[in-house]
Amino acid sequence: MFVSEALGLSRHASKTLEEKNILREAFIPHPFFSDIIEALRFERKFGEIEEGTVVAKTINGVRIVRGFPKIRRALTLYPSIRKHFEREVAVEEKMNGYNVRIARMGKNLYAFTRRGYICPYTTERARNLIGMDFFRDFPDHVLCCEAVGEESPFVPKRIYGIEGLDFFVFDIRKIGTNEPVSVDRKIQMCEEYGLNHVPLLGIYGTREAHEAVREHIRKLGRDGREGVVLKDPEMKIEPLKYTTSETNAGDLRYAFRYFNDYGKDFMFSRIIREGFQSFEFEESQEEFRERCLRLGRAILEPMIESIKEVRSGEWVSEKIRLKFHSIEVMELFLRHLRKMGIDYRVKSVSKENGGVVLHFERIMRSTTDKIRSHLEGQPW
């Protein structure tokens, strides 16, 4: 099998990989993806190989796009930063969108979502927005980006003032090995090729960083931003993340709107974060009251919204708008959603400025069914 060969797996490991049924198709064959002959993604972690890793047989040979490594979360700023990092820590803004790896295969760019799907919508956007300049000079590097904006199939957000979708580079890594370049070098490379990168908020000594980060978090929270990623400037130590209370509440708002389609772990972990942050931030009584109210509202308001929706005979759904350059890519994207197991209903397709605008609803069937049964009098 070309995957085992590409990864240099032993015969034994190769057999295990097959038995565990970890490999899945990463894309739907289509002329839009003409550089790729075959591509498989890792549905779960396998030894050293991250979940979301893709091994692709392309017209120019086999390429391995390693999965983006999971970033662990600091529950406390002090002493976590001091213990985890060495002399200094770089503080970058963590933007709220979806994680995308962009790599060159054959003559074109391809965009890989976190789980290793090659997404037609994101790929089309990447080809238009990122261009080939960077990849002509660095064909063996991967741009790890946050895709943010209102036209997001996964995390539509208005906060960045981006009507469409844009990419912000947070890591540049070597294809195949996942080896990152330093924070400095990443920024330099982005600037040279005119690529957006996530803001670097500062570099601090690890003894005082927790105080600086706390201030950044307070300010980011007021602006409705997500949080920070803490990095070793040389990228030799794994990064840590830390989020604002407003984002924890926002995540809960989303999760409780679709409460039966979401994992309880997702909700639980966000709630626990709030406790640790409140403990560490030495809040006034009034600030603490605000945090409690924010948490309670974030849980109850979206649930009640969903219950009301079902009572009026509707499905609980997420409404999404996307713009495509080509109708073929739009059709491919809809097939892609189905492949991902997403239940959707197209509301409208219309032409606009030489592009196609798609409005669709992602149907949350489990939440809808659960609410409906209780509204009909079914006990828990």
Added chain:
Amino acid sequence: MFVSEALGLSRHASKTLEEKNILREAFIPHPFFSDIIEALRFERKFGEIEEGTVVAKTINGVRIVRGFPKIRRALTLYPSIRKHFEREVAVEEKMNGYNVRIARMGKNLYAFTRRGYICPYTTERARNLIGMDFFRDFPDHVLCCEAVGEESPFVPKRIYGIEGLDFFVFDIRKIGTNEPVSVDRKIQMCEEYGLNHVPLLGIYGTREAHEAVREHIRKLGRDGREGVVLKDPEMKIEPLKYTTSETNAGDLRYAFRYFNDYGKDFMFSRIIREGFQSFEFEESQEEFRERCLRLGRAILEPMIESIKEVRSGEWVSEKIRLKFHSIEVMELFLRHLRKMGIDYRVKSVSKENGGVVLHFERIMRSTTDKIRSHLEGQPW
């Protein structure tokens, strides 16, 4: 095996029961339990046999104390009550303590907790408070009670003004079959033998019951009470339960104080109830704000309390005070806790009014360890 014989299981069922490893010892042999030669409890449901069922070989033959049937929860009052019941529904107060079945074995009373343990503390209390009168006339009935008060090893509550522990009968059932007597008959039997029973709040036609129950719930909530159990007056239909917002918050307060020792399902289900109740109760903006704040506080305050406890070098623990008549029973009870897998530390034992007062702490090791690791800088 005497269990299979007592339940009349086929040879096949008997073998399955053994293979599934469902039977566990229900008690620690001791002179205090001298009427019982052997007793096994069902750790899980097995066909028709409820979890917590106990089969006991006593000096007078084998007795089967069936597990207390799980009561399902109404998420909405309307239309649940109307759909579930027939002409009328009896509304009883659901008191907040621990579920105990009291039955006669040989010459004495025995108290069985929900999971089928014969609890030394509860048994001693039952022998003193309930007495044998009822059981002389009804040796084959089981009193299903809520054990409430401040001296509770499991759910210490001050709300009922009971300094010690008392028993409130909510069901009277036939031993062996679990067949209940009607609501009327239960009250009559309790009054005849001077037994406390849970308050009957009213009997309503199923068309208007939801409004009456809503008013009861509002009032019970203001008084800090738990909720109601809705019953078919003839007990031919299974009951339903419904709780106040204050109790949902109280449960969450308890669960988040010990957040890593508690199941996420426990927290999740209580949160979901709040959403449905808020939806159904047509609240004012101010009432809704209060509910959100109550929920947020119930989650964050106890978590922060626990974090602070660990920071000052303590264990997260629940402090409990119990009174025993005999020191032998107290020692038996401590062995019983260990058997149940409860981690505790005795703080003091002192004599008082001819009895023994035990202060102990139940140690929440998992929550303590989790908090400690994050306070030391361990990422999630």
